[in-house]
Structure formats: C-alpha cells, structure tokens
Amino acid sequence: MKRFIPNQHGAWSMLVLPFLLGMAASQAKLLHIPLFLCWLLIYLFIFPLLQGVKTRRFDRYGPPLKVYGLLLLPFAAYLIVTEPKLLWFALPALPLFAVNLYYARTKNERALLNDIAGILLFCLMVFPVFYIGGGTDWGIAGELFILALLYFVGTALYVKTIIREKNNPRYYYASVIYHGLFLLAGVVLFPSLTVPLLILLARAASLPKTKITAKRTGILEIGFSVMLYISVCVLYF
Structure with a gap:
C-alpha cells in the first residue's frame, strides 16, 4: 500500500486547504465535486510518478500509475468538456511540476526550492476553485493565495527544524524569523487573522524544542490548517 498511498501527512493539508479557501471566497457548486476528485487523483498519480523518476523503478510504481491514471482520465475529460477554460489554470503548474521532476531525478526532493515549487503548485488551486464557484473579486482570491503560500512556506521551514x-x-532561527515576519505582514494584509498567525509563530518557536515525532508533526499540521481555514471563514469575510 505504500506504493498507492502517499506517506506525507502534511501534504494532505496542502491538497485540501487552498481548495477550501477558493470555495470560501466564492460559492460551493456541484462542479466542485468532480474538480476535487480530479485534483485528488492528480496528486495520487503524481506521487508514484515522482517516486518512479527518483528510483528508476517504474516496475514497482507502475501499478498505482495505471490505477490512478485510469481513474483520472474520465474526470479530467469531463471537466475539460464542461469548463474548457480550466486548461488555462493548468499552464502555470507545468513549469513548477518540471522543477519537481528535476529534483526527483537528482534525488534531492527535500531541497527547499523543490518544496516551494510544490507549495506554489498546490496553492494555485485557489484560482480554478474560485472560478468554478463564480467568484468575481479576484483580489480576494489573490489574497487567499498569498495567505496559503506564506503559511505553507513557513510550514516547510518549520517541519525541517523537526526532521x-x-x-x-x-x-x-530562519523559521522563527520567517514566522515573525509573517505575523508582521499579516497585521497589514490580514489584520483579522493576527491571533492565528501568532499561534503559528508560537508553534515554530516551541515545538522544535520538544521531542515531537515526524508523524505527529504531520498530523498536527492538519489541525493548524483547520484552524487557519476556520479563522478565514469566521474572521476574514
């Protein structure tokens, strides 16, 4: 099952949070269901693909690639036929995915630049979700994209201090300083979210000094993502 299920717990937050933020800024539509299923299957497909590129063992990762690829095709085709403009939102993701492929090929996928490219790719999902939801204020969509991007970049730094x-x-110190700057920027850009950003700063400063495990760190990140999402829904709009 390790070939089929990604073992990166924190990545699930990156998969879901930008999607939910895009919906929060617009309206929930039925088309969001196949869009999310397509997005989920893309992630499940990309994981064994990158593992295959890294290990050169496509004999091992071929089965999940075939399963997820076959499941992905009808959802992707349906979305393209229903909303062909969605293809435009995929274009910025291509060079970012190329960066991920390069670092997988060189077996250096833990590089910070690779993390940032992956984070950008995940956070861009705010925009197609916002579009499908009939959103009109693209400024808000841009702000939520920036919020998600700053949050996950900080998370990448913080997780490295634990693992x-x-x-x-x-x-x-880079992680703590980054989160401090994130808090200061949040006071200007997202003043209603000051308390959640302060909690994230406290997390970055305190938890690396404990004996918290990598698994618990990933699970906790899901909780922090939920906190940020609820805070946006309650305090931001």
Whole structure:
C-alpha cells in the first residue's frame, strides 16, 4: 500500500486547504465535486510518478500509475468538456511540476526550492476553485493565495527544524524569523487573522524544542490548517 498511498501527512493539508479557501471566497457548486476528485487523483498519480523518476523503478510504481491514471482520465475529460477554460489554470503548474521532476531525478526532493515549487503548485488551486464557484473579486482570491503560500512556506521551514534540520540552529532561527515576519505582514494584509498567525509563530518557536515525532508533526499540521481555514471563514469575510 505504500506504493498507492502517499506517506506525507502534511501534504494532505496542502491538497485540501487552498481548495477550501477558493470555495470560501466564492460559492460551493456541484462542479466542485468532480474538480476535487480530479485534483485528488492528480496528486495520487503524481506521487508514484515522482517516486518512479527518483528510483528508476517504474516496475514497482507502475501499478498505482495505471490505477490512478485510469481513474483520472474520465474526470479530467469531463471537466475539460464542461469548463474548457480550466486548461488555462493548468499552464502555470507545468513549469513548477518540471522543477519537481528535476529534483526527483537528482534525488534531492527535500531541497527547499523543490518544496516551494510544490507549495506554489498546490496553492494555485485557489484560482480554478474560485472560478468554478463564480467568484468575481479576484483580489480576494489573490489574497487567499498569498495567505496559503506564506503559511505553507513557513510550514516547510518549520517541519525541517523537526526532521532533517533538527540539529541545525540556523534553520530554527530562519523559521522563527520567517514566522515573525509573517505575523508582521499579516497585521497589514490580514489584520483579522493576527491571533492565528501568532499561534503559528508560537508553534515554530516551541515545538522544535520538544521531542515531537515526524508523524505527529504531520498530523498536527492538519489541525493548524483547520484552524487557519476556520479563522478565514469566521474572521476574514
């Protein structure tokens, strides 16, 4: 099952949160259901693809690629026929995915630049979801994209201080300083979200000093994502 189910718990937050933010800024429509299923299957397809590129073992990752590819095709075809303009939203994702392919090929997928490219790819989902929901104020969509981007970049730094860079004080200070700047920027850009951003700063400063495991870190990130989403829905609009 490890070939079929991604083992990166925090990635599920990146999959879902930008989607929900796009819906929060517009209106929920029935077309969001096949759009989300397509988005989920794209993620499930990309994971074994990158693993195959990294390990050069497509014999191992071929089965999940075939399963998810076959499931993905009808949803993608339906969305393209129903809303052909969705293809325009896919164009910015192509160079970002090329970056992910490069780092998978060089077996350096933990590089921060690769993380940022992946985060950008996930956060761009705000826009097609907003479009499908009939949103009109693209400024709000842009603000939520920036919020999600800043949040997940900070999360990438913070997670590194717990796992691969837990003994590197420079990463810890970079994470704390980043979250401090994120809080200051939030006071200007998202003043209603000051308290959630303060909680994220406290998380970045305190949790790396504990013995928290990587698995618990990923699960907690789902909780922090829920906190941010609820805060946006209640305080931002």
